[in-house]
Amino acid sequence: MLKIYPNLEFKASCPQDGVTLQWLGVAIPGMRCLADGICPTCNARYYADLPVSHALELPMILNRETGEIYDPKDVEWFRRPLKEGFRAPIEEEIVPQVHRFLECDRIIIVNCLDYLYGHCLLKLLNVQRHLDEHPELGCCVLVPSQLLHLVPDGVAEIWEFPRSISEGGKWYSSLQRWINEKISNYQECYLSPAYSHPSHRVYDLRRFVRNLPDLSDKIRDRAPIILFSYREDRPWGRTLQQQQQKLQNLYERLSRIFPEMLFVLVGFGRENRIQNTGAEVLDLRAEKFEVERDRLWMAYMSVADCAIGVHGSNMLLPSGLAKSTITLVPRSRLGNIFQDTLFPHNLHDARDILLQYRSIYGSEDLSDLRSSTVAEIAIALLAFQQQQSFWFKVGEEEISSPEVSRVQQFATQYFLPFPFRPLRIYGKLTLRVKNFLNDYLERLDER
Numbered sequence: 001m002l003k004i005y006p007n008l009e010f011k012a013s014c015p016q017d018g019v020t021l022q023w024l025g026v027a028i029p030g031m032r033c034l035a036d037g038i039c040p041t042c043n044a045r046y047y048a049d050l051p052v053s054h055a056l057e058l059p060m061i062l063n064r065e066t067g068e069i070y071d072p073k074d075v076e077w078f079r080r081p082l083k084e085g086f087r088a089p090i091e092e093e094i095v096p097q098v099h100r101f102l103e104c105d106r107i108i109i110v111n112c113l114d115y116l117y118g119h120c121l122l123k124l125l126n127v128q129r130h131l132d133e134h135p136e137l138g139c140c141v142l143v144p145s146q147l148l149h150l151v152p153d154g155v156a157e158i159w160e161f162p163r164s165i166s167e168g169g170k171w172y173s174s175l176q177r178w179i180n181e182k183i184s185n186y187q188e189c190y191l192s193p194a195y196s197h198p199s200h201r202v203y204d205l206r207r208f209v210r211n212l213p214d215l216s217d218k219i220r221d222r223a224p225i226i227l228f229s230y231r232e233d234r235p236w237g238r239t240l241q242q243q244q245q246k247l248q249n250l251y252e253r254l255s256r257i258f259p260e261m262l263f264v265l266v267g268f269g270r271e272n273r274i275q276n277t278g279a280e281v282l283d284l285r286a287e288k289f290e291v292e293r294d295r296l297w298m299a300y301m302s303v304a305d306c307a308i309g310v311h312g313s314n315m316l317l318p319s320g321l322a323k324s325t326i327t328l329v330p331r332s333r334l335g336n337i338f339q340d341t342l343f344p345h346n347l348h349d350a351r352d353i354l355l356q357y358r359s360i361y362g363s364e365d366l367s368d369l370r371s372s373t374v375a376e377i378a379i380a381l382l383a384f385q386q387q388q389s390f391w392f393k394v395g396e397e398e399i400s401s402p403e404v405s406r407v408q409q410f411a412t413q414y415f416l417p418f419p420f421r422p423l424r425i426y427g428k429l430t431l432r433v434k435n436f437l438n439d440y441l442e443r444l445d446e447r
């Protein structure tokens with residue numbers, strides 16, 4: 001927690017002569033939380049990153065006269081929004097809409113703005129920590145409109161910033177002025193460190209995901225529920241056409257084993273279509289964000305037996321809500337592994353994490369990642385996860401053996417050795433070969 005008003009409790013040195021900077025105030029023009037300062041020796045004016053979110057580890061200092069950025073760790077993706085934002089500030093008057101719930105004299109600001117959806121959501125998860133650990137401070141949450149419905153109960157104010165998430169990296173002069181004026185109305189003001197990757201020990205997703213539609217009528221007699229978190233900018237395959245093929249194959253393989261399955265598609269985009277050849281397909285994708293649609297997606301995530309999708313922020317909520325998750329990991333995402341995963345609050349045994357969260361690694365375009373592999377891991381999860389988890393708990397806690405569901409029966413049959421598997425499990429080609437062999441054997445018998 002960092003005090004920013006009435007005085008700023010922060011230290012930084014002039015990059016040119018190392019003298020401690022003097023502060024004139026703070027500047028929060030968007031995703032960046034900055035200290036506005038001057039060097040008493042060389043008189044240079046600076047904006048210095050305050051220790052918030054990614055700037056905790058990657059602090060930069062911007063020279064206001066030259067636009068030069070001192071970036072000791074040389075991190076281009078984090079430097080770019082600062083550089084571009086400062087160079088081309090938005091002068092249009094855009095200020096947050098205030099939703100006030102509590103009156104407070106002392107506040108803590110959680111700045112959730114960012115130009116990436118995942119970063120915004122992860123910063124938002126810090127709110128719970130402040131509600132629980134600093135009840136004496138009114139929590140004020142600066143969020144883009146797209147996350148408004150996920151702000152937990154108990155906050156003092158929501159400052160809804162009416163711009164899309166992708167525009168969150170820009171520099172809004174009006175926001176900078178608005179926040180400075182706003183904080184001067186309070187006795188004291190702190191800034192949340194808004195950690196970039198909070199652990200499940202400090203958040204419980206149920207406090208953020210609320211008011212979901214009731215699906216009990218829609219999912220009656222449907223099992224398992226498989227959810228695919230769809231995206232078009234990072235497809236599973238070389239092209240969207242290949243993604244289409246892979247999705248169709250995945251659906252058909254699972255459909256053969258689970259005729260009562262519900263296969264749900266969520267996410268943005270409309271390009272690919274799954275042709276219904278057996279089990280029910282529910283296509284809930286959309287072109288753009290809409291809050292009721294988002295709630296519907298989260299409702300299906302919460303009842304999904306398995307959520308599948310390509311690595312990225314599209315997997316955050318599915319991984320936190322579904323009973324199991326399969327993440328398809330392209331080569332370039334290996335350095336970000338599990339950053340797109342939210343764990344449930346009640347996870348105690350590390351083995352349950354390994355059971356529940358599976359990653360499959362592929363080439364950069366994931367074209368080498370076959371639908372049969374993904375299907376098999378999903379079937380294995382449905383067949384064995386519950387039973388394996390039970391065995392891990394025997395002797396650790398009071399637990400009785402779980403009942404075997406129909407889904408589990410079907411899934412287990414898939415792993416029986418070749419002659420014992422039920423016929424419907426085999427694909428069209430295998431069935432044709434089997435029929436051919438049967439015909440041939442019958443003809444042999446006839447001779």
Ligand SMILES: [Zn+2]
Nearest residue numbers: 014017039042
């Ligand atoms: Zn200086």
